[in-house]
Structure formats: C-alpha cells, structure tokens
Amino acid sequence: MAKIFRGQIVHTRALNEFEVFTNGFVAIDTNGKIISCGSDTEYESWNKTQNINDFEIIYLTPDQFLMPGFVDCHIHAPQCAQIGLGLDMPLLEWLNTYTFPLEAKFADQEFARKVYNQVVKTTLRCGTTLASYFGTNHKDSTLILAKEALQLGQRALIGKVCSDCNIPDFYRETCEESIKATEAYISDFKSLKTKLVQPIITPRFAVSCDKDLLSGLGNIANKHDLHIQTHISESIAEIEFVHEIFSKSYAQVYDDAKLLTKKTVLAHAVHLEDDEIKLISSRGSSVAHCPASNTMLSSGLCDIFRLLNQGIKVGLGTDVSGGNSMSIQDAILRAMDVSHHLEFVKKQHIKGCENTKPSSSVEYKPLDYKQAIYLATLGGAQALALDHVTGNFVTGKEFDALLIDTSKYPLHNFDSYKTWNQDKSEEIKLLELVQKFIYVGDERNIVKVFVAGVQVKV
Known part of the structure; x- marks a missing residue:
C-alpha cells in the first residue's frame, strides 16, 4: 500500500x-x-x-x-571479521599482518556466508541503506555477499577484488585469472535480476595490480558501463611505491587504464597533488572520505574542502576494518573531528615556536553537522553516481x-x-x-x- x-x-x-x-x-x-x-x-x-x-x-x-538513509561509500565486508585489530600499524604492514591472511579464508564459502550475513545486518542496523562493498579475490564468495544484501534488502554496490602482484602468494591471482573471474562475476550477477544490488569493478589499488590488469579492468568497466571503486593516495609510503612501479602519479596510473570515469569512487585521496585533483575533477570521479582509518593507520588528514572546491564529489566511508566502526554516524563525527584538526593545523600558533605561525591568508571553516549529514546522505549518493535514485x-x-x-x-x-x-x-x-x-x-x-x-x- x-x-x-x-x-x-x-x-x-x-x-x-x-x-x-x-x-x-x-x-x-x-x-x-x-x-x-x-x-x-x-x-x-x-x-x-x-x-x-x-x-x-x-x-x-x-x-x-x-x-x-546513510551511504557508506567505502567498506571492506570481509574485514569486519578483524575489526579492531592492528590499528597501531601503518597501512602496508597492517595489510600483510592481518588483512591478506583473513581475506584468503573467504575461499571457504560457508565462512563467507556467516560473516557476510552479519555484516549486512549490522550495517543496516546502523542505518546504512546504501553501501559500496569490497569483497575478496574470490568470485563465488563475493557473490554470496551480493545475495545476502539482496535477501536482507540493502542497496549495494559489490565488487570482486582484483590483485595480481605485491601481495602474498597465497592470495595472489594472475592477471588472466583476475580478468576472467571478473567477467564471470558480472555474468553471474545477471541471474540475481535486480537493480537494488549491482556489481562494481574493484582493482584493490595500483600497488597490487599491474598495468595489464588495470587496463583490462578499465576495458570491462567501459564495456558494461559499470561502477568502479579503488584506493588512491592513502599513505605516503603507498604513494612512493606507486611512483617506484609506474613512474607517474597515482591518478595518472588510473586514468591511463581508463579507470577514472563519472562512476568511479576513489577511497582516501589524502595526499593528492594539485594536478591529480584537476584530473580527477575533469573526469567526474569522486572521493570516499574515510576519516577513521586515515587517523588510525596514521595515513594523514584529508582536506575535503580542497576537493569539494575543485568540483570533486565527496561522500563518507567507514573503511572497516581500517576504521573501527561500521556506523556512518560515527564517520560523521570523525569527519568533523578531522576538519577541526585541520583548522588547528592551518591556524594555530604554538607559543615559542616561530615556525608554527599561521598564515594571515588562511581562511578555513571546519565542517559543520549539517554539511556532514550531506556527506553521509546525498553527498554519498552523488559520489557513488546513484543520486538519481537515492540520497x-x-x-x-x-x-x-x-x-x-x-x-x-x-x-x-x-x-x-x-x-x-x-x-x-x-x-x-x-x-x-x-x-x-x-x-x-x-x-x-x-x-x-x-x-x-x-x-x-x-
């Protein structure tokens, strides 16, 4: 009725x-x-x-x-099983110590079903009506996540993760295996016959994908007009690794592979160069701001107004389990915290330290609760290119x-x-x-x- x-x-x-x-x-x-x-x-x-x-x-x-409803633009569904662990480590160490070994266990589909059922129930209980989920490298287990979201009634974008280098051997795919499994995953998705849950192309990040894999995924996304999600410029060490591998900027690596589109959401974007911001903005791609994980993994403070002022759409992500809460309401509070901390950095003068004198030209107003609610709802829907449907x-x-x-x-x-x-x-x-x-x-x-x-x- x-x-x-x-x-x-x-x-x-x-x-x-x-x-x-x-x-x-x-x-x-x-x-x-x-x-x-x-x-x-x-x-x-x-x-x-x-x-x-x-x-x-x-x-x-x-x-x-x-x-x-709340929109979570970036959450790793399998990592909910390790939430709260290793958050005193830098990003790359945390991945190798906790994340890759855990995600490898999702080859077990019963294990996946048990975890994913609780993930969707918990995020719904926290008010997340739309989530963009990373799964694992496993096609069939990631499809289980899609089925759980559909059965429980959550709107979601769900991606089979792709990675073929610079990760442990026990969790590595070849480029050919990853592309073939992604195509099969998209085909399997059609059997669900729903618009509520959709597939999303998911290269883990440039560090773990070689040039051929990135290009192959870009071709698949363009062929099927699919959403794309990945990470960008989360930590300094990660950015240096990308430069070492590709000899170009993080954003340019993705653009060369045709992965920067109007349906692309990039998690973190903490340390983007000005040219990268211009490139991302020109492509209509978006950013998922993940304040909790950026803080806990010591990645840095993301100035979202620097992105918004250049026309980049921004939403919020819990980034579990780099973040320690599955609640976007918590992400709202963390986003405001980070914005206030940036205000301190930009304006505060520490007595006795001449090099901390703020610039008189600094004009910065921190995020307020109304703006933060926008990021958590309509802003998130815009970042996921679903604002014509929800938000x-x-x-x-x-x-x-x-x-x-x-x-x-x-x-x-x-x-x-x-x-x-x-x-x-x-x-x-x-x-x-x-x-x-x-x-x-x-x-x-x-x-x-x-x-x-x-x-x-x-």
Whole structure:
C-alpha cells in the first residue's frame, strides 16, 4: 500500500542547503518511489489531488524525525571479521599482518556466508541503506555477499577484488585469472535480476595490480558501463611505491587504464597533488572520505574542502576494518573531528615556536553537522553516481530513509532536554533533536530503516 509519513522531516539538497519540515510529509507509492514531499501547507494542496484512502498514513511523534538513509561509500565486508585489530600499524604492514591472511579464508564459502550475513545486518542496523562493498579475490564468495544484501534488502554496490602482484602468494591471482573471474562475476550477477544490488569493478589499488590488469579492468568497466571503486593516495609510503612501479602519479596510473570515469569512487585521496585533483575533477570521479582509518593507520588528514572546491564529489566511508566502526554516524563525527584538526593545523600558533605561525591568508571553516549529514546522505549518493535514485526526499527518487526516535534509550538526557527548550521555535527544536542524535545518539535511536520503500528488519 502507498504510504504518507507526517511529522518532522530533514534532508539536504546540497552541501550548504539543509531543508527541514517541522510538520511535513513524504508520500511514497506502492513501488517505494517518492511522489511528493514538503511542508504542511504543501500537503494540504497536494492532498486535494489525491484519494487519501489509497494511502496508509504514518504519524511521527514529537520525539521522532525522518531523514534519508546513510551511504557508506567505502567498506571492506570481509574485514569486519578483524575489526579492531592492528590499528597501531601503518597501512602496508597492517595489510600483510592481518588483512591478506583473513581475506584468503573467504575461499571457504560457508565462512563467507556467516560473516557476510552479519555484516549486512549490522550495517543496516546502523542505518546504512546504501553501501559500496569490497569483497575478496574470490568470485563465488563475493557473490554470496551480493545475495545476502539482496535477501536482507540493502542497496549495494559489490565488487570482486582484483590483485595480481605485491601481495602474498597465497592470495595472489594472475592477471588472466583476475580478468576472467571478473567477467564471470558480472555474468553471474545477471541471474540475481535486480537493480537494488549491482556489481562494481574493484582493482584493490595500483600497488597490487599491474598495468595489464588495470587496463583490462578499465576495458570491462567501459564495456558494461559499470561502477568502479579503488584506493588512491592513502599513505605516503603507498604513494612512493606507486611512483617506484609506474613512474607517474597515482591518478595518472588510473586514468591511463581508463579507470577514472563519472562512476568511479576513489577511497582516501589524502595526499593528492594539485594536478591529480584537476584530473580527477575533469573526469567526474569522486572521493570516499574515510576519516577513521586515515587517523588510525596514521595515513594523514584529508582536506575535503580542497576537493569539494575543485568540483570533486565527496561522500563518507567507514573503511572497516581500517576504521573501527561500521556506523556512518560515527564517520560523521570523525569527519568533523578531522576538519577541526585541520583548522588547528592551518591556524594555530604554538607559543615559542616561530615556525608554527599561521598564515594571515588562511581562511578555513571546519565542517559543520549539517554539511556532514550531506556527506553521509546525498553527498554519498552523488559520489557513488546513484543520486538519481537515492540520497534525499526529492520526488522521483526511491524512499531510503531512517526513522529516528530520540525518546529511545535516553542515555544522554534526551528527555531532560525537552523540559527547558519549550520557548524555542519549532525549527530550532527540530534542529536540536538532529544534533542530539548525531552527536550523542547511536543506532538504538534508529527504530526503522526503509530501502526502496520497504521496511527492512534490523
């Protein structure tokens, strides 16, 4: 049955355009598509053109609000089994010590099924309605991840990882094996007969793929018009390794292989050169900002405004298990932390240290919570080239949404807050509820999750 949600609603239309309806509505049809959204006044006008008996009306309480689902632009599904381990190591050491041995175990399909079922359930419970997953080198196990996402109702891009060099022998493919398995993976995907879950071409990173493999994957992506995901410029040591192998910039390596497209998302992008930013922007490729893993693996501080100001689309990624949380809400907080830390670096003067004097020309405002919500919703959908489908409550998109209830599990005094804010406007009250959820709430406040209009079990 078609549905109408009535109550407090928030979403974004752009980085600096945060829209709130204190007494609004979202109407969705029987196919889960949004047919109207707006204020109470707009509802009265729209309602006159409808047969209201065709709709189930769902009224939100004053403690509840509706927002778009979270988008995780970069998460390694198999690594969820090692979450929290090795986070005191630099990237390349961490990969060899923990990640490659674990991912090799996904040759066991029963092991894969057990892990992937929990991964999808957990991310849905955390409010992730769209995820871009790295699988492993194993075609059949990665297809299991696709089936789990589809069965549980999560929108996802899912990639069979490709790597043929500079990784342990026990986890290495040949170039021919990787290309053949990728083609077979795409073919197998067609049997799922769904648009909710899609394949994505996934070279692990330039360090672990030779020139022929990168070019072969670029050809496959272009042949089938597929999404592409990989890593770029995560750590200094990694970048130096890429230069040693290819004698050119990281971005140029990918561009030469035709891997920089309007459907490409690049994770990290911490240390891009100016020319690389111009190249990525000109190709319409995007960046997945992964603040937790960039910090924990000592990779660096990514200045996302440097990217955004050059026209690059940016979303957020948990980058589990380089990141230690499967929650995009946590990534929102980490993104704001990193932005504030960058402000300190750009502006702070340490007493007694002349070389730390800030430049008078520095103009930097850190990320605020509204902008961070944009990155976690519409920005993420744009980064994954799926903003025509999801990301906000614009008419024609599919209804991917979270029902937030701030009266649940009042661990941070949601209830006591209401006793002293009664003299504020309704809009300010709603914005403060949103802030409460973002800063001190958690997944227990996410009481309903909808994907394509269907409530999924969390």
